[in-house]
Amino acid sequence: MGEETAWGLFKQMRWPDTNGTPICPKCGCVESYDIATRRKHKCKACYHQYSVTSGTILASRKMSFTDLLAAIVIIINGAKGVSALQLARDLDCQHKTAFVLSHKLREAMASEIKGLDVSGTVEVDGAYFGGHIRPSNLKKNRVDRRLVQNQTGKRRVVVIARERKGRTLTTVTKTEADGVAFVSKIVRPGSVVHADEASHWDALHAKFETMRINHSEAYSFNGACTNQAESFLARLRRMVEGQHHHVSPQHLHQYAAHAAWMEDHRRLDNGSLTHRAVTLAMAHPVSRNWKGYWQR
Structure with a gap:
């Protein structure tokens, strides 16, 4: 679907009430400047710079939005799970990256019934x-x-x-x-x-x-x-x-x-499951267990 479209999908999941229009996580202002070269936003009220994943469990990510979305779809499609090694092969990334990303998504899923x-x-x-x-x-x-x-x-x-x-x-x-x-x-x-x-x-x-x-x-x-x-x-x-x-x-x-x-x-289709998983990830705060996991 392309990086731009994937980024727009994440914005809709993060800010569903405004149909994807950014809301400053620091002061709540709905007006912002777009920093298109970095896919970030700058609040017009407090000048805080933030991205669609700022303050979420996917904060500080380096992976592209298309790869993030692909990772979620692959994990959702596995009826009995997907190993980190298999996910790393599918995404062409390091095993460490796939391992932590999988656990972040599992933590977001678990928050639904907390x-x-x-x-x-x-x-x-x-x-x-x-x-x-x-x-x-x-x-x-x-x-x-x-x-x-x-x-x-x-x-x-x-x-x-x-x-x-x-x-x-x-x-x-x-x-x-x-x-x-x-x-x-x-x-x-x-x-x-x-x-x-x-x-x-x-x-x-x-x-x-x-x-x-x-x-x-x-x-x-x-x-x-x-x-x-x-x-x-x-x-x-x-x-x-x-x-x-x-x-x-x-x-x-x-x-x-x-x-x-x-x-x-188990009765939902992959599209509905992916929508639900992305929404949970966008609503979940930064993980205290998995943020900087490999840096201890």
Whole structure:
């Protein structure tokens, strides 16, 4: 579509109320001078110079607007995610650039449901990720990798609370039992919670109407099931194992939020998803986790 058209699209996403007319992020003035050679604006009131990405999660970007838009489209098109290495190949940029850009977009996606809760019929579940230990070459040197003393300590659990025909909320804990407090906090009182046979979910009976399903006997019984929660965890597991291969425990929550966002909007077309992702990125402030990441 060309750099000029892509720049105009970002302006419309940043300032939708004025149909793309710049608004000074410092004083709010709608009148500005255009610095066309640098695609920036200068406020007529306070003389502050700013661009369409100033103050957003894409601030201080060096990538062209066409490449930024292409990166968002590529990530959106990946039903189970896109690795940073693949994105770097598609955009012809460094792996470091693709890695940070992907995480910035994931942070923007996660902001869509920040502070929200779930209600109605809610399915809860958890799945373990990471912490793989490679066995020794010689059989005599191998240890029981199931024992705590032989584990890496990097294994984490993604706990999910998924509202039927609604949103998906996730968190990362060390054990699935630690997710009980998360579920109790984000599920609205009066909701009906569906959980599996794990004993730590027994605590939910004191606060919610809870239906349980024993997976060793059936996948659903008398209306109780966690199939939608399992569906999300299957998408996340394919994303981690099939695309990224390895996910650091400190970043696992962002991959889970990305999978939840894709799962919640799976019925939308790529154009609508791209529009939504760009709007979220333009509304999100500068990232405190990813700004200057490689410069520490």
